[in-house]
Amino acid sequence: MVNLKTSIAGIPLESYFFNASGPKCMTLEELLALAASNSAVVMSKSSTFEPREGNPEPRYCNLEFGSINSMGLPNLGYKKYAEFAPLLKVQTTKPYFVSVSGLKLAENMEMLKYLSEIKDIDALELNLSCPNVIGKPQICYDFDQTREVLREIEKVAKKPLGLKLPPYFDFVHFEEAASIINKHNIAFVTCINSVGNALFIDPEKEVVVIKPKGGFGGLGGAYIKPIALANVRKFRELLRKEIQVIGVGGVDTGVDAFEFLLCGADAVQVGTTFQKEGVKCFARLETELKAYMFQKGYDDISDVKGKLKTL
Numbered sequence: 001m002v003n004l005k006t007s008i009a010g011i012p013l014e015s016y017f018f019n020a021s022g023p024k025c026m027t028l029e030e031l032l033a034l035a036a037s038n039s040a041v042v043m044s045k046s047s048t049f050e051p052r053e054g055n056p057e058p059r060y061c062n063l064e065f066g067s068i069n070s071m072g073l074p075n076l077g078y079k080k081y082a083e084f085a086p087l088l089k090v091q092t093t094k095p096y097f098v099s100v101s102g103l104k105l106a107e108n109m110e111m112l113k114y115l116s117e118i119k120d121i122d123a124l125e126l127n128l129s130c131p132n133v134i135g136k137p138q139i140c141y142d143f144d145q146t147r148e149v150l151r152e153i154e155k156v157a158k159k160p161l162g163l164k165l166p167p168y169f170d171f172v173h174f175e176e177a178a179s180i181i182n183k184h185n186i187a188f189v190t191c192i193n194s195v196g197n198a199l200f201i202d203p204e205k206e207v208v209v210i211k212p213k214g215g216f217g218g219l220g221g222a223y224i225k226p227i228a229l230a231n232v233r234k235f236r237e238l239l240r241k242e243i244q245v246i247g248v249g250g251v252d253t254g255v256d257a258f259e260f261l262l263c264g265a266d267a268v269q270v271g272t273t274f275q276k277e278g279v280k281c282f283a284r285l286e287t288e289l290k291a292y293m294f295q296k297g298y299d300d301i302s303d304v305k306g307k308l309k310t311l
């Protein structure tokens, strides 16, 4: 029997896979469906201070090798995700993580403080990398702002705290981001958010495929897997060993997850594939990863984690 059990911030997880914040995790009904699925965690949609409608539709499009979206953080507001916590715990013993994505530092502070007091929330993931809020830059591309945000939020977050990072593309940026994160009490980083501001075109109709921002949106799925793998690998190399790394970006098969494992990911999240396939993807991915590891003679994720070879 291949063992896919892992843990994040000391919280035991039954398997290596759970949902990425975003797809199908906004309403109580969707969160209950995750609770009943093989997802190892119930992760909420990124919550803001006030409820949000998000950007005009169409704002999501399935693509052959992934997806493009500019949702603009539609969500029910952070208080709802706190209210849902005890309701979810009636249905499941699995951990509940709440994603937080304030539009201002003061909002993030207030939300993290409030959510830290809710018993049935196990961890918080602070999204510092949403590419789709019109007029708001991705915080983690501004290192001065990142420094300030981490200094302040550490004072109020009393639950295990993760950071959702954008993709970086330059070794100097990886080093700078890691050196800032290493100075703070961060339990995990989640690499990567959608690759921001991509443009997908329908050449036949000569038109873009989503409405907000003239068609520019965040790219997910197979298109971005090599970028996500690079970010996991680099952050695993540069972060203090106590800070865990969760991989996300293009996990569509068990072999994709195996690649993240080789790069050192402690768990992986699933976004586009979950959006396209629904909750049954989690059981499929588990079966596929177990089969692939079995075929290679591995019993446990620790046999493979971080063991990528170089030439």
Ligand SMILES: Cc1cc2nc3c(=O)[nH]c(=O)nc-3n(C[C@H](O)[C@H](O)[C@H](O)COP(=O)(O)O)c2cc1C
Residues within 6 Å of the ligand: 020, 021, 022, 023, 045, 046, 060, 067, 069, 071, 073, 099, 127, 130, 164, 192, 193, 194, 219, 220, 221, 222, 224, 248, 249, 250, 251, 269, 270, 271, 272, 273, 275
């Ligand atoms: C429809 C959609 C909505 C998303 N919303 C969020 C969000 O609210 N918060 C967040 O941190 N990431 C969000 N993301 C990004 C995903 O969590 C994930 O980082 C990205 O899609 C890459 O993973 P994938 O290739 O498995 O889709 C969203 C992605 C999609 C496709």
